[in-house]
Amino acid sequence: MDKTFEHKTAQEKAREIWEKGGFFKAHANSGKEPFTILLPPPNASGKMHTGNVLMIALEDLLIRWKRMQGYEALWVPGTDHAGFETQTTFERELKKEGKSRFDFDRNTLYSQIVDFVQQNKHQIENQIKEMGASVDWSRYTFTLDEHAVNVVLDTFEKMVKDGLIYRSDYVVNYSFKWGTTFSDAEIVYKEQKSPLYYIRYGPLTVATVRPESKLGDTALAVNPNDDRYKEYVGKDIEFEDVLGPNKLKVIADPYVDIEFGTGVLKVTPAHDKNDYEIGLRHGLEIRNVVGINGRMTENAGKYAGMKVLEARKKVIEDLNGMGLIEKVDEDYENLVPVDYRSGDYIEQLVMPNWFVKVEPLRKPALDAVLEKKVNIYPKWREITYLRWMENMRDWPISRQIVWGIRIPAWYSVEENPDITVTFLNGKGAITSGKVGELLGSYTLKEIEDGLQSLVAPKKAVYVIGKEKPGDGFLPETDTFDTWFSSGQWPLVTLKYPDSEDFKYFYPTSVLETGWEIVTRWVSRMIMFGIYLTGQPPFKDVYLHGHIRAIDGRKMSKSLGNVINPDDYIEKYGVDALRMGLINGTANGKDFNFPHDKILGYRNFANKIWNMARFMLIMTESYEEETGEKVPFFGDLDQELLQAEDLEIMEKLNGLIGEVDKNLEKYRFADAGDAIYHFMWDELASGYIEKVKGREDKVVALCVLRHTYVTSLKLLHPFMPFATEHIWSHLPGLSNEPLAISKWPGDQVKPKK
RNA sequence: GGGCUUGUAGCUCAGUUGGUCAGAGCGCUGUGUUCACAUCGCAGAGGUCCCUGGUUCGAUCCCAGGCAAGCCCACCA
Numbered sequence: 042m043d044k045t046f047e048h049k050t051a052q053e054k055a056r057e058i059w060e061k062g063g064f065f066k067a068h069a070n071s072g073k074e075p076f077t078i079l080l081p082p083p084n085a086s087g088k089m090h091t092g093n094v095l096m097i098a099l100e101d102l103l104i105r106w107k108r109m110q111g112y113e114a115l116w117v118p119g120t121d122h123a124g125f126e127t128q129t130t131f132e133r134e135l136k137k138e139g140k141s142r143f144d145f146d147r148n149t150l151y152s153q154i155v156d157f158v159q160q161n162k163h164q165i166e167n168q169i170k171e172m173g174a175s176v177d178w179s180r181y182t183f184t185l186d187e188h189a190v191n192v193v194l195d196t197f198e199k200m201v202k203d204g205l206i207y208r209s210d211y212v213v214n215y216s217f218k219w220g221t222t223f224s225d226a227e228i229v230y231k232e233q234k235s236p237l238y239y240i241r242y243g244p245l246t247v248a249t250v251r252p253e254s255k256l257g258d259t260a261l262a263v264n265p266n267d268d269r270y271k272e273y274v275g276k277d278i279e280f281e282d283v284l285g286p287n288k289l290k291v292i293a294d295p296y297v298d299i300e301f302g303t304g305v306l307k308v309t310p311a312h313d314k315n316d317y318e319i320g321l322r323h324g325l326e327i328r329n330v331v332g333i334n335g336r337m338t339e340n341a342g343k344y345a346g347m348k349v350l351e352a353r354k355k356v357i358e359d360l361n362g363m364g365l366i367e368k369v370d371e372d373y374e375n376l377v378p379v380d381y382r383s384g385d386y387i388e389q390l391v392m393p394n395w396f397v398k399v400e401p402l403r404k405p406a407l408d409a410v411l412e413k414k415v416n417i418y419p420k421w422r423e424i425t426y427l428r429w430m431e432n433m434r435d436w437p438i439s440r441q442i443v444w445g446i447r448i449p450a451w452y453s454v455e456e457n458p459d460i461t462v463t464f465l466n467g468k469g470a471i472t473s474g475k476v477g478e479l480l481g482s483y484t485l486k487e488i489e490d491g492l493q494s495l496v497a498p499k500k501a502v503y504v505i506g507k508e509k510p511g512d513g514f515l516p517e518t519d520t521f522d523t524w525f526s527s528g529q530w531p532l533v534t535l536k537y538p539d540s541e542d543f544k545y546f547y548p549t550s551v552l553e554t555g556w557e558i559v560t561r562w563v564s565r566m567i568m569f570g571i572y573l574t575g576q577p578p579f580k581d582v583y584l585h586g587h588i589r590a591i592d593g594r595k596m597s598k599s600l601g602n603v604i605n606p607d608d609y610i611e612k613y614g615v616d617a618l619r620m621g622l623i624n625g626t627a628n629g630k631d632f633n634f635p636h637d638k639i640l641g642y643r644n645f646a647n648k649i650w651n652m653a654r655f656m657l658i659m660t661e662s663y664e665e666e667t668g669e670k671v672p673f674f675g676d677l678d679q680e681l682l683q684a685e686d687l688e689i690m691e692k693l694n695g696l697i698g699e700v701d702k703n704l705e706k707y708r709f710a711d712a713g714d715a716i717y718h719f720m721w722d723e724l725a726s727g728y729i730e731k732v733k734g735r736e737d738k739v740v741a742l743c744v745l746r747h748t749y750v751t752s753l754k755l756l757h758p759f760m761p762f763a764t765e766h767i768w769s770h771l772p773g774l775s776n777e778p779l780a781i782s783k784w785p786g787d788q789v790k791p792k793k
Numbered sequence: 794g795g796g797c798u799u800g801u802a803g804c805u806c807a808g809u810u811g812g813u814c815a816g817a818g819c820g821c822u823g824u825g826u827u828c829a830c831a832u833c834g835c836a837g838a839g840g841u842c843c844c845u846g847g848u849u850c851g852a853u854c855c856c857a858g859g860c861a862a863g864c865c866c867a868c869c870a
């Protein structure tokens with residue numbers, strides 16, 4: 042053995058041992074008690090970040106521990122198509138070539154992204170391997186694999202039959218630049234100075250930063266407790282407006298802030314989320330004045346066709362001309378929604394979207410946690426889940442992007458002539474309009490072949506099916522929200538409904554993931570799991586903390602403080618990085634990237650390496666001198682043990698119990714720390730020093746080997762490479778690798 | 794505005810039912826190269842456990858209030 046530990050060699054050798062043996066392939070018929078973890082799928086075209094490293098370290102720790110305990114341990118790897126993110130990345134690539142997604146029809150664009158992902162997919166897969174993740178690659182799943190897509194489509198079809206799916210108007214965050222909607226999670230608010238206009242509505246005055254949206258007003262609202270306006274509530278007011286005489290009802294709603302502006306709010310349900318809510322409460326008309334092309338609609342009368350900002354300017358001009366602007370507050374600062382990546386302005390628009398009726402799904406998923414069928418660790422995170430589930434609203438599941446699973450709906454052209462289609466015609470020019478009218482100039486096949494997107498009216502008639510129902514149909518072009526498919530990840534990976542895997546491994550044991558997706562992902566998986574199988578998809582949920590940068594701030598490209606795990610792997614090794622991160626995350630709280638700890642565990646790897654060297658050197662020289670073998674602990678006459686031998690044995694037994702107990706409670710750092718201190722302080726600094734002076738060397742060497750090898754096993758799930766590599770140097774133990782050796786603590790009983 | 798979390802040695806943090814609980818790693822100071830390891834050993838310095846009250850025989854740990862920090866959700870038109 043070399044004098045110093047080489048992490049690169051260890052990683053190479055250990056991986057070789059594991060890959061050759063195929064030890065991580067699980068069997069659905071072994072008779073062993075199953076223990077299952079599903080890897081939260083990283084973005085297929087992405088790169089490993091520190092969060093992924095922590096996730097893999099923790100899950101590998103759990104799965105290796107359970108495997109050694111005698112469970113049928115299954116860890117399913119996979120990757121996610123990451124709809125919007127991937128499409129955005131791809132479009133950035135297109136832009137470099139001077140192209141955009143509008144240069145292609147939907148199918149062509151889709152297959153190009155398929156190629157793009159295929160080219161980039163290996164990176165993350167290799168990185169997962171490099172991490173030493175003991176996953177079962179034979180069950181590798183990509184969210185767009187055929188069987189995965191089929192599960193999702195079947196679920197959707199069932200939900201349609203069960204009346205859980207409907208189409209409705211919805212205020213979406215729409216980017217004209219990207220031509221798609223954004224989820225709330227993708228929006229940030231930017232502070233900016235916007236002039237606040239005080240506009241007269243007859244006897245009342247309203248303050249707004251968006252005068253053009255007044256064209257879509259369908260009421261005025263005041264707070265029910267506002268004494269100034271009591272007399273108007275419930276009455277119509279008539280006044281001169283930019284489009285001629287106008288009439289609006291005054292309603293009372295507690296949403297209205299008495300203090301803001303004049304205390305009177307103009308309600309524009311089509312272009313503001315809150316106004317939309319008010320509209321629902323009071324049954325107001327939704328008057329759409331901005332179209333998905335970013336221009337004013339016919340409802341805007343003489344402003345129709347203008348871009349939003351143009352229209353705003355013109356409306357202000359006209360209002361001024363009519364003397365309807367009371368004053369302008371130029372110093373007003375407000376928050377405007379922008380795309381969190383590009384910073385582009387987001388418009389709120391009402392569009393027909395697909396929805397999941399959440400109520401029937403929500404309650405059982407809430408109860409599952411309340412009734413402890415699903416346990417969330419750490420406990421204090423549970424409230425996030427409970428509160429979300431208590432207040433969950435219907436879930437819009439359609440996204441206006443190409444990259445994803447297409448909603449399997451088909452529209453008969455004959456029955457729905459009002460469908461708006463956008464397509465590339467035979468000459469490659471973008472053409473848009475109502476399909477009923479376009480069919481005069483184009484064949485349906487032309488439209489279908491060049492189809493980019495389609496907007497069906499809310500009341501459109503549709504057929505659900507994986508295959509096109511026949512001639513005369515156009516496909517829905519919206520895709521599912523990524524969470525709709527990843528929410529079925531446990532069903533998809535285990536091949537629901539009738540595979541051996543599903544029967545054996547469902548429900549899974551523990552879901553390990555970051556806390557930030559409790560609401561988006563965990564909640565959906567529980568809902569789908571119960572809906573389809575009657576059982577939640579996992580028993581425990583462990584939520585790890587976020588890793589912040591070394592400076593204590595969130596990692597972000599703009600701050601330039603992003604940590605690339607590869608640098609640490611290169612310098613200190615995978616084991617040190619894993620152990621450092623595990624030890625940083627004590628109880629699921631966020632933590633700063635623990636640079637010093639990683640260094641410390643690199644040293645630790647070297648320490649245990651040298652302990653092995655010492656042991657081997659001593660044993661060898663003893664055996665050469667005396668010509669007799671040092672016996673294994675089981676063969677040793679226990680009468681020969683000295684006080685210090687009994688003491689170290691007792692401490693070792695204590696350690697085993699402590700490790701199991703802490704891991705059982707997901708207290709990873711406590712377990713790791715205990716092993717670290719036992720090996721370094723008790724074994725290396727304590728016992729080994731005594732061995733050097735022992736008369737009965739054979740007894741001491743025997744005890745040393747036993748305690749060392751046992752603690753090596755305990756350490757293996759934490760630092761798999763170093764321990765496996767050292768193990769391979771220890772003669773006479775067993776021919777099997779450490780990874781599948783027997784755990785020192787309790788073994789699980791076989792499944793009946 | 795609603796919620797969660799944190800405030801312990803120079804730094805990053807442990808401290809699991811209130812009584813050797815004042816700790817670890819790194820850093821720092823001094824020191825050591827005889828047969829595992831300088832990615833090491835030995836010795837050492839250091840803290841009003843955020844502040845103020847309360848409960849208790851006793852509180853870093855429980856309660857109330859305050860101060861400070863981070864994050865999540867909602868987003869005053």
